[in-house]
Amino acid sequence: MSLRLFRLRPPPRPVERDTVSLALEGLGEISIQRVRDPRAKRLKLSVDERGARLTLPARASLVSGERFLHQHRHWLAAQLAKLRPADDLPALLRGQTAALPLRGQSLPLHWQEGRYANLAQDDAGLHFQLPARASDATMRRTLRNFYEAQARADVGRWLPKYLPGLPRAPARLRLKIMSSQWGSLSPDGSMALDLALVLGRASAFEYVLVHELCHLIQANHSPAFWREVEARFPAWQDERDYFHAEGRRLKSTLHRLLSAE
Template identity: 55%
Template sequence: MTSLLRLLTGRPPAAPRTISRETVAIVLANGQRVEVLRVRDPRARRIKLSVDERGPRLTLPLRASEIAGQRFVIEHGDWLLAQLARAGTDAPGLQPHRTETLPLRGTEVPLRWQHARYLRIQTGEDAIEIAAPETVALKSLQRALRDFYEGQARADVGRWLPRYLPGLPRAPARLRYRVMSSQWGSLAPDGALSLDLSLVLAPPAAFEYVLVHELCHLIHADHSRAFWREVEQRCPQWRLQREYFRDSGRALKARLRKLIAADE
């Protein structure tokens, strides 16, 4: 009826209500300052505070005031700090010529900085070597680090994959690395395999488990008992690796995002 009335009277339709986002700083009861992504969502029915690898997020309905949202964050300050510590979002970012270690394959690897004309990141015998201009742009360094991590991930999968291919109905159609929010891997209907780039920061056994998990979806597309039997045949300690991701997964994803400033 409303649409018909607008048609007859010539009134333009109401402008759609869109989601707005902005980052605000909120001082908690203990005096600590926390940056929160404040999202005003017309679909929201109540104020909600959540934390993921991107950091804290405060969702407000259209009718909620900014002051009410701020009070909500302060009231839940203890919970928020505990979640931030668990998620690892307070980890330091990449600082040119200052960062001392980088995570790789479950350990903190020392960094060896060198002044050079061109930017280059590679592994040495006992350290990750970064050759960079003295005034290297942070964005350039972050892109180079992402490329370095992807190269390391491809090298790991390149060692593991040939071992599993003979027992599969077909090989993955293609392989790509992405920065994923919640998943660790996915297999598309066409056989394209995607893996979370932060897996290269995890212990190799955990990374390999995710690869096995996704490869077994080439045999069974679901998570049936038959699927888990295929996983266990190839990775007997898969439960241990799954527990690792439940305990440390969010911090792992957050660490990668902080280092390469991922916005996917």
């Protein structure tokens, strides 16, 4: 009889988060989220509508992280400047917001008091009904529900046209706020689409749907994949150019409308 000793693996190190400040020309003192992630392989600096984020591997020193920030401060300033809310980006203010974006248009918004929270559309524009004591959180939730319903209606109109020729339909659809992507398809066939798509022009939204549907055929971005996209949506390059020009603005607009800030 022999006795074997088993070496227990130490538990994985948790992800650590804090903030660091950096002075940038034209932007002043900014706060950067600093994340020490044991899974990270290298130093990484990223920017989205939530702000800047510095990721450090487990063995990287804080000094190396600060040096990395200073080396890339001009790039960081340029990226953050692009994301600064423009004066014409709408905010959701009860009784004050006069228009909301939908499908590439700015629709007039009419406010009224009612027994329950509801947002509806007719030929005159959008009508926002709120109880007198409704909170700002209720107002934002009502707007998000409206956008989700509109996005699902669009997908419901387009999807039957593209299902023939696909190996299967998407298993389910989730609408979510995405930092950088516009859509994704998981191995089980579940599709996720960015809610900000419903703010932009309808043809761009439709292209993203087609793009993700084609991943049911080719789970990659190979030439074969792009041939599938081209066959179903010949003008896909125009929509990709649209996202390059307007994508960040769409995401920033949605963030501003639904944010508590």
